[in-house]
Amino acid sequence: xxxxxxxLDLKLPLPxxxxxxxxxxxxxxxxxxxxxxVPLELMRALPxxxxxxxxxxxxxxxxxxxxTRLLEIDSEQVFGIAIDxxxxxxxxxxxDLKSLKKISEKSMTNPQTVYGDDILSRMHFAMSRxxxxxxxAVIGGLNSIITSLADDAKIKTPELFAVTVASNTAMTHxxxxxxxxxxxxxxxxxxxxxxxxxxxxxLDLAANPEAVVYAFPNAGSYVGGDIISGIxxxxxxxxxxxxxxxxxxxxxxxxxGMKDWLFVGAGAAGPALEGGIFNAGMRAQPGAIYRIxxxxxxxxxxxxxxxxxxxxxxxxxxxIDLIAELFEKGIIDSMGRFRETAGVIRTENGPLFVxxxxxxxxxxxxxxxxxxxxxxxxxxxxxxxxLLKSLGLGFRDIDRFYIAGALGSGVRVRKAIGIGxxxxxxxxxxxxxxxxxxxxxxxxxxxxxxxxxxxxxxxxITYREMxxxxxxxxxxxxxxxxxxxxxxxxxxx
Amino acid sequence: xxxxxxxLDLKLPLPxxxxxxxxxxxxxxxxxxxxxxVPLELMRALPxxxxxxxxxxxxxxxxxxxxTRLLEIDSEQVFGIAIDxxxxxxxxxxxDLKSLKKISEKSMTNPQTVYGDDILSRMHFAMSRxxxxxxxAVIGGLNSIITSLADDAKIKTPELFAVTVASNTAMTHxxxxxxxxxxxxxxxxxxxxxxxxxxxxxLDLAANPEAVVYAFPNAGSYVGGDIISGIxxxxxxxxxxxxxxxxxxxxxxxxxGMKDWLFVGAGAAGPALEGGIFNAGMRAQPGAIYRIxxxxxxxxxxxxxxxxxxxxxxxxxxxIDLIAELFEKGIIDSMGRFRETAGVIRTENGPLFVxxxxxxxxxxxxxxxxxxxxxxxxxxxxxxxxLLKSLGLGFRDIDRFYIAGALGSGVRVRKAIGIGxxxxxxxxxxxxxxxxxxxxxxxxxxxxxxxxxxxxxxxxITYREMxxxxxxxxxxxxxxxxxxxxxxxxxxx
Numbered sequence: 001x002x003x004x005x006x007x008l009d010l011k012l013p014l015p016x017x018x019x020x021x022x023x024x025x026x027x028x029x030x031x032x033x034x035x036x037x038v039p040l041e042l043m044r045a046l047p048x049x050x051x052x053x054x055x056x057x058x059x060x061x062x063x064x065x066x067x068t069r070l071l072e073i074d075s076e077q078v079f080g081i082a083i084d085x086x087x088x089x090x091x092x093x094x095x096d097l098k099s100l101k102k103i104s105e106k107s108m109t110n111p112q113t114v115y116g117d118d119i120l121s122r123m124h125f126a127m128s129r130x131x132x133x134x135x136x137a138v139i140g141g142l143n144s145i146i147t148s149l150a151d152d153a154k155i156k157t158p159e160l161f162a163v164t165v166a167s168n169t170a171m172t173h174x175x176x177x178x179x180x181x182x183x184x185x186x187x188x189x190x191x192x193x194x195x196x197x198x199x200x201x202x203l204d205l206a207a208n209p210e211a212v213v214y215a216f217p218n219a220g221s222y223v224g225g226d227i228i229s230g231i232x233x234x235x236x237x238x239x240x241x242x243x244x245x246x247x248x249x250x251x252x253x254x255x256x257g258m259k260d261w262l263f264v265g266a267g268a269a270g271p272a273l274e275g276g277i278f279n280a281g282m283r284a285q286p287g288a289i290y291r292i293x294x295x296x297x298x299x300x301x302x303x304x305x306x307x308x309x310x311x312x313x314x315x316x317x318x319x320i321d322l323i324a325e326l327f328e329k330g331i332i333d334s335m336g337r338f339r340e341t342a343g344v345i346r347t348e349n350g351p352l353f354v355x356x357x358x359x360x361x362x363x364x365x366x367x368x369x370x371x372x373x374x375x376x377x378x379x380x381x382x383x384x385x386x387l388l389k390s391l392g393l394g395f396r397d398i399d400r401f402y403i404a405g406a407l408g409s410g411v412r413v414r415k416a417i418g419i420g421x422x423x424x425x426x427x428x429x430x431x432x433x434x435x436x437x438x439x440x441x442x443x444x445x446x447x448x449x450x451x452x453x454x455x456x457x458x459x460x461i462t463y464r465e466m467x468x469x470x471x472x473x474x475x476x477x478x479x480x481x482x483x484x485x486x487x488x489x490x491x492x493x
Numbered sequence: 494x495x496x497x498x499x500x501l502d503l504k505l506p507l508p509x510x511x512x513x514x515x516x517x518x519x520x521x522x523x524x525x526x527x528x529x530x531v532p533l534e535l536m537r538a539l540p541x542x543x544x545x546x547x548x549x550x551x552x553x554x555x556x557x558x559x560x561t562r563l564l565e566i567d568s569e570q571v572f573g574i575a576i577d578x579x580x581x582x583x584x585x586x587x588x589d590l591k592s593l594k595k596i597s598e599k600s601m602t603n604p605q606t607v608y609g610d611d612i613l614s615r616m617h618f619a620m621s622r623x624x625x626x627x628x629x630a631v632i633g634g635l636n637s638i639i640t641s642l643a644d645d646a647k648i649k650t651p652e653l654f655a656v657t658v659a660s661n662t663a664m665t666h667x668x669x670x671x672x673x674x675x676x677x678x679x680x681x682x683x684x685x686x687x688x689x690x691x692x693x694x695x696l697d698l699a700a701n702p703e704a705v706v707y708a709f710p711n712a713g714s715y716v717g718g719d720i721i722s723g724i725x726x727x728x729x730x731x732x733x734x735x736x737x738x739x740x741x742x743x744x745x746x747x748x749x750g751m752k753d754w755l756f757v758g759a760g761a762a763g764p765a766l767e768g769g770i771f772n773a774g775m776r777a778q779p780g781a782i783y784r785i786x787x788x789x790x791x792x793x794x795x796x797x798x799x800x801x802x803x804x805x806x807x808x809x810x811x812x813i814d815l816i817a818e819l820f821e822k823g824i825i826d827s828m829g830r831f832r833e834t835a836g837v838i839r840t841e842n843g844p845l846f847v848x849x850x851x852x853x854x855x856x857x858x859x860x861x862x863x864x865x866x867x868x869x870x871x872x873x874x875x876x877x878x879x880l881l882k883s884l885g886l887g888f889r890d891i892d893r894f895y896i897a898g899a900l901g902s903g904v905r906v907r908k909a910i911g912i913g914x915x916x917x918x919x920x921x922x923x924x925x926x927x928x929x930x931x932x933x934x935x936x937x938x939x940x941x942x943x944x945x946x947x948x949x950x951x952x953x954i955t956y957r958e959m960x961x962x963x964x965x966x967x968x969x970x971x972x973x974x975x976x977x978x979x980x981x982x983x984x985x986x
Contacts (some may be wrong), residue, residue: 015675015678015680015682017679017680019680020680020681020713020714020956021682022681022682022683022684022685023675023682023684023685024684024685024686024687025686025687035559038685038689040669040670040691040695042683043669043684043685043688044670044671044672046684047671047672047674047675047684048677065528066528066560067558067559067560068558162681168687176533176536177533177537178536178540178542179537179539179540181540182508182516182540182544186510187509187510187512187513188513189508189513189514189515189516189538189540190515190516191515191516191517191536191540192516192517192518192536193514193515193517193518193535194514194517194518196530196531198533202533219513220513220515221513345677387748391930420516463513492775
């Protein structure tokens with residue numbers, strides 16, 4: 001197993017009248033690597049370095065498809081960076097590619113958010129004003145997180161020889177400065193599926209200019225490299241039985257697959273759980289309410305916040321808890337309307353339920369917000385059901401059910417089942433997948449030949465557009481009910 | 494058969510809800526080319542060009558080893574340049590790579606000659622003052638010949654998508670800006686044998702910056718790409734019987750080979766026939782005497798000049814004619830010393846024979862000059878004989894005998910045999926090879942996949958250093974005689 005960029009410890013045979021091989025071939029034959037490409041600049045430096053080091057060197061090579069590229073003639077250290085670029089958040093981790101150990105991880109807000117919270121508004125910005133500004137923004141962000149990781153570890157950025165990036169299709173295009181104008185319009189055509197291996201210098205990334213940059217390929221405008229990276233990290237393409245991966249954001253993305261086939265269904269899921277649904281919505285950060293219980297009699301609220309901080313908002317798992325508790329305790333009915341009961345406040349703008357009110361924040365929920373949530377949960381559930389049904393599968397056929405994202409680690413699965421968001425299958429089948437996209441990027445960083453497996457995954461994927469599916473449109477309205485207009489479907493669907 | 498850079502006339506299927514392939518993959522799949530590399534800059538331009546042209550384009554691709562590179566998205570014309578860079582002379586030809594027709598050819602003096610007539614003095618210049626100046630000189634020369642060829646044919650240099658270059662090892666290194674300091678010193682190590690496929694932009698060549706540049710590989714410091722190119726063009730590596738190729742310059746380079754094996758012998762041959770031997774020596778240009786007959790009685794000289802111009806000097810084939818006639822007509826003895834006979838003039842500096850004396854030029858020959866020549870012819874003949882003998886072959890085993898360079902087309906083989914320069918085999922076995930090095934570069938330009946065959950040739954070659962060979966040193970003195978101290982060897986050796 002070779003990392004994407006790897007070094008060798010070589011003692012080249014010394015030139016002699018019986019061994020007149022040229023420096024480059026002496027190096028590649030000693031390294032026993034076929035099809036090595038040596039950039040002209042390194043060819044120019046090679047004779048001097050070889051002789052200064054008496055032909056004992058530690059060259060760094062990069063896997064770049066069928067060919068291997070010489071990245072540096074002699075380096076003691078080889079580090080690499082894996083990155084997940086989310087629409088909102090960038091997460092990067094630093095690896096020592098000699099020991100294959102993860103050194104550290106950092107995250108930051110995607111600097112592109114100033115051009116719009118969602119990817120669609122950023123694409124529109126790029127279409128009217130050019131993609132350069134958005135490219136500079138994301139690269140600036142990457143460079144600040146990379147240099148921060150490197151500084152903390154006392155590493156110089158020229159010692160970074162590999163960068164892997166997983167992100168959705170539009171984000172990868174913006175990173176590479178590619179035209180996004182055909183992505184959001186019918187028939188949704190990206191510029192490229194597999195962007196090939198690039199050099200850090202081509203993108204002005206804070207790394208060795210020769211460093212290999214691998215951007216995960218996409219399988220279409222709505223099946224990004226982040227999903228493919230997730231499939232790789234979870235091994236869904238090698239599973240022995242049907243496996244599901246869901247990632248609920250602005251788009252509900254659902255992967256169903258196993259070793260012989262992979263289907264990805266996607267469609268606008270309505271507003272994101274963590275942002276768009278609730279005025280008080282926030283990401284899973286300190287101060288976010290992630291756990292809610294409501295007293296069955298008094299309807300008083302007990303909650304927990306991340307870091308036990310003062311409550312500042314409510315994150316995805318908190319939203320699910322809240323809706324489930326409101327429904328279980330009879331505060332809302334199966335259509336998400338407030339009943340006249342303790343804890344419900346009448347206002348000019350309609351009824352409200354107050355979760356908590358402090359000097360700093362008021363966290364409450366309206367019928368409009370509940371309705372937003374119901375649209376999201378209905379879209380997700382229906383997409384999954386319709387996709388499985390089209391494959392001749394039911395919920396009982398699912399062997400493992402991965403829940404990606406911040407939601408995965410925090411959600412109480414029984415609550416999500418109770419409101420019909422997730423199917424009613426044994427809870428032990430549900431597995432949090434955390435940041436499976438970053439995990440896939442890390443996996444490829446430490447095992448470069450996996451790019452072949454990634455291409456296999458890409459070619460295995462069949463995409464299903466769910467929004468325009470007639471079955472979806474037929475079933476969606478029933479799923480707006482709590483838990484469902486036809487609850488039997490939750491178990492037997 | 495595909496040229497090194499080739500265009501296709503493609504109508505890509507239009508994107509549709511049933512065909513959502515990305516632009517890059519739509520292009521490569523329609524072109525039916527595996528492992529296409531699309532540079533980032535072209536990826537950025539692709540969506541716009543495709544849609545402007547309604548998906549009907551003429552993309553240009555370059556063969557760059559196992560991978561194929563996209564060079565231009567849409568171009569009506571595809572031209573290429575083949576170049577032979579000699580130490581003294583640069584010859585280049587322009588090809589239309591769509592029709593595979595040669596358009597024109599030009600030659601010029603290598604601008605590096607101001608840094609020294611021979612390659613060794615240029616290497617010393619590079620070693621003391623850096624290689625950049627010599628690189629700039631040769632690239633300046635190439636660019637002036639390329640733009641001149643392009644201008645005459647009314648072609649824009651960005652329409653040049655391929656350049657092939659054959660030259661000796663040191664010259665190729667100087668062209669690429671590589672360190673030559675280990676080439677002229679034991680054990681004679683080049684930086685690289687196969688420099689891989691480069692881009693014109695990397696070398697600042699006057700062509701499309703993405704154009705594929707292929708420099709023929711070398712098989713050592715004294716077996717250059719020019720020899721390998723010559724072997725390719727003459728098909729020696731595929732011959733059914735032993736074949737010889739000689740190229741007599743500053744170094745006597747001798748190839749002996751056939752389909753299963755290739756031997757190259759080289760060694761300093763003494764001064765070049767066309768330059769260093771005679772004060773009146775010159776290259777085969779208008780005014781050069783190339784044919785000489787001496788009256789057996791009066792010793793009066795009849796000569797012919799190239800272009801029937803006023804005599805300005807004497808070229809290689811003229812030198813051979815002159816020595817042969819002087820020897821045949823008894824004007825010099827078998828040791829190259831002048832006899833006391835008509836036409837021989839005694840001077841303070843020793844005897845002379847005057848070929849022609851006009852108002853503009855005096856063309857004469859001294860014993861010192863004859864001695865220079867005898868050293869060259871002895872080195873060449875002995876190298877050939879010793880190399881063949883070491884392979885268990887004699888002259889009668891030679892099936893074809895190619896004579897490369899300007900010498901090949903002008904020389905009277907019977908005269909060269911008469912002075913023991915060439916072995917006494919049937920004259921019809923001698924074939925002029927002209928500029929076999931340029932021919933090989935042209936062949937590869939028009940049939941790019943031949944790079945695989947070139948690598949095969951390179952790996953087949955075994956190099957024999959002749960100067961230090963004990964057999965060579967034993968036989969060399971005998972070959973200084975006219976025709977040879979042991980004339981039997983000329984026929985039966």
